[in-house]
Amino acid sequence: MIESLVQPGSTFAPDIDFVINLVGGLVFFWGGLTVAMFFWLLWRYRYREGVKALYVTGNEPELKRWINIPHYLIILCDLAIIGFAVQTWYKVKQDIPPVDDEIRVVGQQWAWTFQHTGPDGKMGTDDDIKTADVLHVEVDKTYQFTLESRDVLHSFSVPIFRLKQDVIPGREIQGWFHPTVAGAFDIQCAEMCGIGHGIMAARIIVETPEQHAAWLAGAK
Amino acid sequence: MSNVASRWSVGWAAPILGLAIFGIVGACRGTTIPASARSADAVTPERGEVLYSNYCAQCHKADGHGQESVGAPSIAGLPQWYVKTQLMNFRQGIRGAHFDDIEGLRMRPMSLSLPAQEDVDAVSLYVGTMRPVAPAPSVQGGDAGHGSQLFTTCQACHGTDGKGNEAMGAPPLTVQPDWYLVRQLGKFKNGVRGADPRDVKGATMRPMAQGLADEQAMKDVVGHVMTLR
Ligand SMILES: [Cu+2]
Numbered sequence: 001m002i003e004s005l006v007q008p009g010s011t012f013a014p015d016i017d018f019v020i021n022l023v024g025g026l027v028f029f030w031g032g033l034t035v036a037m038f039f040w041l042l043w044r045y046r047y048r049e050g051v052k053a054l055y056v057t058g059n060e061p062e063l064k065r066w067i068n069i070p071h072y073l074i075i076l077c078d079l080a081i082i083g084f085a086v087q088t089w090y091k092v093k094q095d096i097p098p099v100d101d102e103i104r105v106v107g108q109q110w111a112w113t114f115q116h117t118g119p120d121g122k123m124g125t126d127d128d129i130k131t132a133d134v135l136h137v138e139v140d141k142t143y144q145f146t147l148e149s150r151d152v153l154h155s156f157s158v159p160i161f162r163l164k165q166d167v168i169p170g171r172e173i174q175g176w177f178h179p180t181v182a183g184a185f186d187i188q189c190a191e192m193c194g195i196g197h198g199i200m201a202a203r204i205i206v207e208t209p210e211q212h213a214a215w216l217a218g219a220k
Numbered sequence: 221m222s223n224v225a226s227r228w229s230v231g232w233a234a235p236i237l238g239l240a241i242f243g244i245v246g247a248c249r250g251t252t253i254p255a256s257a258r259s260a261d262a263v264t265p266e267r268g269e270v271l272y273s274n275y276c277a278q279c280h281k282a283d284g285h286g287q288e289s290v291g292a293p294s295i296a297g298l299p300q301w302y303v304k305t306q307l308m309n310f311r312q313g314i315r316g317a318h319f320d321d322i323e324g325l326r327m328r329p330m331s332l333s334l335p336a337q338e339d340v341d342a343v344s345l346y347v348g349t350m351r352p353v354a355p356a357p358s359v360q361g362g363d364a365g366h367g368s369q370l371f372t373t374c375q376a377c378h379g380t381d382g383k384g385n386e387a388m389g390a391p392p393l394t395v396q397p398d399w400y401l402v403r404q405l406g407k408f409k410n411g412v413r414g415a416d417p418r419d420v421k422g423a424t425m426r427p428m429a430q431g432l433a434d435e436q437a438m439k440d441v442v443g444h445v446m447t448l449r
Contacts, residue, residue: 110325110326132317
């Protein structure tokens with residue numbers, strides 16, 4: 001469902017989509033059922049000439065069943081959601097694959113800036129490449145990113161990766177991603193950070209190895 | 221009987237209230253920019269003023285004196301041609317798109333929030349009509365005497381009186397705050413401003429900043445500029 005709206009572009013995107021679809025599907029099912037029930041009851045017990053409304057306390061077992069049975073079923077659904085969510089959390093947050101390259105991402109009012117390791121693959125050396133508004137990565141490589149803020153809260157959001165991580169001033173927050181499709185995609189800020197928040201956008205260019213090498217060669 | 225009727229009306233109140241809230245929110249959104257200011261091709265100072273108070277005043281302030289805490293300089297008194305060039309530079313990422321340009325990266329999205337080219341023209345026109353404010357000096361330790369010697373190189377473009385020269389693309393230096401001027405000199409020197417290959421004017425200014433030995437020299441020359449007001 002969600003994958004038809006935003007293409008999944010990282011190794012963990014399908015897992016996250018699955019949980020979102022699961023939650024969405026279950027909510028849609030139960031919500032739909034409840035609303036249908038609601039209107040059916042409205043119609044079934046509508047005002048009729050000469051019929052007096054019945055007073056119910058809500059304690060009658062045959063009426064309480066209408067609440068209890070769905071309640072237990074929904075708890076079962078919740079347990080299933082928790083199970084899958086924990087599994088996905090483990091994959092994204094705990095089971096970190098070996099890292100191929102690093103990226104430093106700095107958020108500020110109102111731009112994303114990026115520090116790439118450059119040709120030597122090491123962060124903090126003279127050949128590092130610094131950019132504003134564009135992040136260059138290579139497809140099928142695992143990147144570890146470090147997030148920093150120069151001022152207030154921001155949130156580094158890459159919809160195609162299903163990645164969204166808050167950026168907190170004073171902290172260096174790490175995470176990873178592994179792009180699976182080449183192309184140019186959106187980066188956005190997902191935490192209200194002031195007047196320019198809505199246009200705090202950047203692009204991520206996921207390149208093939210040849211394109212990436214060409215960019216590296218041209219950037220210095 | 222009446223009980224049933226009142227239950228019905230409560231049932232309908234919620235969606236109606238919801239729609240009403242939507243309507244009010246929608247109406248408020250429309251009031252951000254008055255319709256009169258929306259008509260395109262109206263490049264007038266009046267329209268510029270409306271745009272300025274909506275998009276610029278919160279940082280540069282209603283009278284254009286700026287706000288040091290967000291790094292926004294006074295811009296009142298800058299000529300229209302210079303305001304426009306800088307806005308275009310910001311919009312195109314020629315200025316304010318460098319990793320280390322913290323303040324420029326803040327100004328760039330603001331320049332992009334002007335919806336159309338006519339808006340850039342109108343707001344530049346308006347800023348050009350604002351009376352200069354020239355905030356009081358705040359940078360300590362500048363030696364204006366030494367600065368006046370350094371300033372001889374600057375005169376060719378910015379003029380002996382520091383009032384700028386449109387033909388050279390050099391702005392006046394007498395309306396901005398001193399902290400801002402020092403900071404810009406640092407940015408030019410370090411390639412944070414004026415290093416973009418498309419920045420033809422900035423490229424003429426860069427070597428001048430590189431000619432200033434250190435931050436002390438920048439403070440000195442700005443100290444002299446402050447005496448020109
Ligand atoms: Cu932000």
